[in-house]
Amino acid sequence: MNAHYFFPPAAAYALNRCLFRLKSEPAYRSRFVADRETAMTEAGLGPDSRAALVAFDRDRLVALGAHPYLVFMADLRLKMERAPAAFERF
């Protein structure tokens, strides 16, 4: 059985670093929302990673070595940034 959470391949470090910053660094996330291309260039992403991230295609991102949890939470944090009113706060 393939593990749901696998050892992150070194070749995907820049992609995982970018997803980590989208998840955890509000300033980087805001820059990404405002100017995605510049933010991805800053992250040092290659063409495959850029295309997968623009589409936010989970399967492609994971196939490129992205950590599934980072994909999940980067996506949620981007949604929270773009539509904060869609969440009920407690």
Place this chain on the structure above:
Amino acid sequence: MPLVAAVACPHTPQLLMRPDTEDRDLVLRVHAAYARVKRLLTEARLDAICLVGGDHVEGFFLNAVPAFAVAVGETVAGHFGPYDYRFPVHESLARAIVEQGIEREFDLLYTQDVALDYAFYVPLHFAMPDPAVPIVPLYVNVYLPPQPTPRRCYAWGRALRAILDARPERVALMASGGMSHYPGTDRYASPDFEWDRAMLAALREGRGAETARLTGEELDKAGNVELRTWITLLGAVGDARADVLCYEPSWHHGNAMVTWPVR
């Protein structure tokens, strides 16, 4: 002063910020269980909470991946959307855990500068006792393989119990995590609730020591990589019988709140 309370709880951020994908009544039932924990912790007249949390690649990224880590700064802070949290750390207790943990041959990482993960602040948002007490964040690597083995987590919990029992403070040990969920994977909408229920039944019977014999592969398969935090706590409470305050299975998550008597 021996350990005075032991609790395991969930921390899914949808409990804090609810999107319309989440059943509001279920969320409120989990909040009600948190309220029971808050009363329990308040009545325990604590000096500190030691909170074992599974890191969601927040405190630690791929530049450094510790199996177990202790936050020993003056404070720890975390942010989630509009929420900003900062908690004082019980520095002398945190330092004693590091020093005595190392002495007991657990090669711990310690840090005086680390981001607080939501595994820590979501439970504290709902269950911090009144008046509030300082915390000791105890990080466990749950998402970046290879994670620590269940056997090692259980042994770390046993060592923690011995360390805490020799301290003067009244301490609650909390474990934050689980139960079954598979964030970011194909199985996100299909948690293994049967596995959770069987585990809770075993814990009710005081069979927590059996968790030390689980494998990492079993935890990954069951969507319970975060159960390493509970297994750490189980090392501290031994064969005490669990009191399950709630088990609320949502479409993506088994939300469980459990306490153990400590003696």
